[in-house]
Amino acid sequence: MWYGERRIKVKSMNLKKKILLGLITCFVLMQFIQPARNESDKVMPTDIQMIYAVPDKVLKVLQISCYDCHSNNTHYPWHSFIQPGAWLMASHIKNGKAMLNFSQFGELSNRKQLSKLQGIINQVKDGEMPILSYTLIHRNAVLKPAQKAILINWAALVKDSITAKN
Amino acid sequence: MKYLIFGLAILALGFTACNSNSDKKTEEAHKMSQQEMKDMNMHDSMGVTPAKTSSESVNISSIVTNYLHMKNAFAKDDSKEAGASGEEMVKAFTGFNKAALTPDQAKIYNDVEDDAREHAEHIGSNAGNIKHQREHFDMLSKDIYQLVKTFGGGQKLYYDHCPMYNDGKGANWLSETKEIANPYLGKAMPNCGTVKEELK
Numbered sequence: 001m002w003y004g005e006r007r008i009k010v011k012s013m014n015l016k017k018k019i020l021l022g023l024i025t026c027f028v029l030m031q032f033i034q035p036a037r038n039e040s041d042k043v044m045p046t047d048i049q050m051i052y053a054v055p056d057k058v059l060k061v062l063q064i065s066c067y068d069c070h071s072n073n074t075h076y077p078w079h080s081f082i083q084p085g086a087w088l089m090a091s092h093i094k095n096g097k098a099m100l101n102f103s104q105f106g107e108l109s110n111r112k113q114l115s116k117l118q119g120i121i122n123q124v125k126d127g128e129m130p131i132l133s134y135t136l137i138h139r140n141a142v143l144k145p146a147q148k149a150i151l152i153n154w155a156a157l158v159k160d161s162i163t164a165k166n
Numbered sequence: 167m168k169y170l171i172f173g174l175a176i177l178a179l180g181f182t183a184c185n186s187n188s189d190k191k192t193e194e195a196h197k198m199s200q201q202e203m204k205d206m207n208m209h210d211s212m213g214v215t216p217a218k219t220s221s222e223s224v225n226i227s228s229i230v231t232n233y234l235h236m237k238n239a240f241a242k243d244d245s246k247e248a249g250a251s252g253e254e255m256v257k258a259f260t261g262f263n264k265a266a267l268t269p270d271q272a273k274i275y276n277d278v279e280d281d282a283r284e285h286a287e288h289i290g291s292n293a294g295n296i297k298h299q300r301e302h303f304d305m306l307s308k309d310i311y312q313l314v315k316t317f318g319g320g321q322k323l324y325y326d327h328c329p330m331y332n333d334g335k336g337a338n339w340l341s342e343t344k345e346i347a348n349p350y351l352g353k354a355m356p357n358c359g360t361v362k363e364e365l366k
Contacts, residue, residue, distance in 0.1 A: 111281045115305050122301045 030083040035090035038097075040072040046106030052161065058154045062102065065130050065141040069096030072103035077138075092134065110162055117155045117162075124151050224266050224275075226313055227320040228258040233310045234342050236289065240296070240303060240349035241356065248303075249293030255286040274316050282309035300350055304337045311340060314365055325363040330355070338362065 048054060054062070068074045069092055080089055100116055108116065123129040124143065135142045143151070232255040239247035259279055267275055285306035289299045314323060324341045331337040331350040339349050346359040 109277050109280060111277055111309070112284075115281050115285070118305055119301075122298075126297065128298070 027083075031081075033083065034081070035086055037076065038072065038074040038090075038093050039076075040103070044072070044103050044106075046104045048102045048105040051106045052158045055154070058150055061143070061147045061151055065143055065147070067102065068138070068141070069093050069130075069134065070100045070102050071097075072101070079137075110166060114159055114162055117159045120155045121152050124148050124155075224271060224317045225320065226262070226317045229255060229262065229313065230310070230319050230321070230323075230340075232258050232286075233306070233340065236303065237339055237341065237349045238347070240300060241347040241352060243296065243352040245296040245299060246293045248296070248299055249290050252286045252288070252290030252299075256283060256290060259283050259286070271316065274312070278309045278312050278316075282306055282313075285309065296352075300331075303339075303349065304332070307337070307339045311338065314340065319365060323365040324361045325365060326359050327362045328359040330358055340365075 043050065049059070063075075074093055080086055100119070105113065105116070120129075125148070130138070130141045130143070232251050236248050236251035236255065239245075239251060259282070262279075264272060264275065285302040288302045289306070292298045292302075311325060319340075321342060324344055325338060326341050326346060326348075327336060327338050328348055328350050329336045337350055341347065344361065346357050346361075348356055348358050351358055
């Protein structure tokens, strides 16, 4: 009787161990499946910098707080290589670029450019962007009030220049 | 070796689960589009959509109707209802017959639709976040105004102005009634606004 119980205990320990080891193997194998990187060193002719004036102080804010998900060039921190975080990040970038891509801003119609710029103003003002799931890890991307003002004023200025042009 | 096989088995399981999931999704999408097609056919056979020849005037009434429905929902602070009209408006854009447009009209229509559809989608997917929905409604209103100016709204419309929205920068909207019912401020300030223009 006592012997039987012990055998069951040993068996269940083995199962637990097996599952744990299986999961670890899984985690290790996952590391080999890396999503394609969103990196490009060339500036597209449709880049927002090529069509509108982007002062250095504005560009700096854009690069730190926006470009990881809204351009063709993401700055990848070391921990972005660890799965499954990298997949999550890849999906963020995909969605972000679908909504707004500064690297190809010139491909949009004037009407859409105006909408996107107004969207930038709204989202920054409301504190919706950069999104929380991103700033939780990228603390330096959080916009300070002064940086918000820089972005909003710039977007409004570009909007006016588009309206004046047409 | 045993563990490796075990691990692979779990991985494989995960992948098949993911795959069957996405299959289901496409299947659903397929079903939905079939349903939509049926609906459209029904409309045709019932004679709701007029016969389309290039000589006939362009009819944007289905888009305008959805817009007005959305506007009235915002005036009542009803985010869910506004979202539903956003989804209906996307369908109206999809169902719109572009074949009746002249090349010049098509240029204007496509330019506006490209932008307006995105706003309608956002309003549709943001039920519960009325602040964000209204931001898109502001931009959508400019697009619909352009469409009405180009093609006619099919009914008498008023272009109204609210000076307070957008931190005092103001915003406009289209209405079917002369009485003001502000869609930006809703029940908080229902009567705020003035008629800017009458559109026939």
